[in-house]
Amino acid sequence: MINQQSQSLYIQQQAMDKSFKFTDEELIARFQEGDEQSYIELVNRFKDRLINFVFRLVNDRDQAEDIIQDTMLKLYTHKHYYKNIAKFSTWIYTIAGNFAKTELRKKKTRKVTNNSQLGPEDRDYDPPSDDPNPQKLVESKFINTKIHEAIENLPEHFKVVTVLRDIEKLPYEEISNIVDVPLGTVKSRINRARIQLQKDLKDYI
Numbered sequence: 072m073i074n075q076q077s078q079s080l081y082i083q084q085q086a087m088d089k090s091f092k093f094t095d096e097e098l099i100a101r102f103q104e105g106d107e108q109s110y111i112e113l114v115n116r117f118k119d120r121l122i123n124f125v126f127r128l129v130n131d132r133d134q135a136e137d138i139i140q141d142t143m144l145k146l147y148t149h150k151h152y153y154k155n156i157a158k159f160s161t162w163i164y165t166i167a168g169n170f171a172k173t174e175l176r177k178k179k180t181r182k183v184t185n186n187s188q189l190g191p192e193d194r195d196y197d198p199p200s201d202d203p204n205p206q207k208l209v210e211s212k213f214i215n216t217k218i219h220e221a222i223e224n225l226p227e228h229f230k231v232v233t234v235l236r237d238i239e240k241l242p243y244e245e246i247s248n249i250v251d252v253p254l255g256t257v258k259s260r261i262n263r264a265r266i267q268l269q270k271d272l273k274d275y276i
Contacts, residue, residue, distance in 0.1 A: 095159035103150050110150075114143050117160070120239065121167045127234040128171040129178065130223050138174060142167045161248045164241070168231060168249060175227060214275055221271040229264035236261050 093101065093109070095116065101109040118139060126135035145166055153162050222230060228250075235246045243261075247254045 096155055099150065099153050099159050100155065103153070110147060113146065113159075113163075117163055118143065121163065124164065124234060124239050125167055125171045127219075127222060127238055128168075128230060129174050130219070134174060135171075138170045139167060141170055157248055158245060160241075161245050164235070164239075164245075164249045165251075172227065172231075217272060217275045218268075221268050224271065225264055225267060229260050229267070232257055232260045233264040233268075237265075 093112075095113065098109040098113050102113065121139045121142060122132075122135050125138045126132055129135055129138070142163065146163060153159065222233060225233060231250055232246055235241045235249060236243070241249075243254055243257055247257045250257065252260075
């Protein structure tokens with residue numbers, strides 16, 4: 072029994088090791104042919120990156136994880152929608168980005184509704200943390216918070232391209248495909264977003 076389990080684990084490990092040698096496009100092609108292990112490998116490759124990307128857009132970790140669950144479910148159920156005319160990463164980022172944009176629009180609607188029911192003293196208040204932190208850690212967290220807030224306050228079309236370029240480090244051409252706008256427009260939006268961020272953060276950095 073132990074030998075059978077060991078052999079089974081060995082075969083699974085061999086399959087996983089082998090999958091690392093495939094490109095993203097090869098993995099999705101194998102998954103389209105019925106290889107479930109290739110799907111698992113794609114999820115492992117992209118899950119954390121996509122969560123970080125979406126979190127920067129929606130500013131809610133739990134919501135970001137839910138969105139990526141929906142994204143990976145769509146990958147599973149719509150695998151044959153992918154055509155090998157673009158990078159797989161472009162396709163999966165587009166799906167995640169579209170889900171995030173939908174949630175942002177819902178969030179904006181809820182915020183307008185909820186704010187109309189609050190007094191001025193109730194809005195946008197975060198209780199200070201009581202955790203004892205060293206001064207440098209406090210300053211670092213403060214600056215990171217300000218950067219995150221500045222990105223959060225960008226218009227949606229600026230925010231998406233900024234996160235994809237400056238945080239996810241994707242090439243301009245791939246960003247152009249993800250957001251479906253011309254390359255020149257992408258570069259212009261990123262430049263304008265950076266100028267806005269510099270203005271918003273000049274007192275902190």
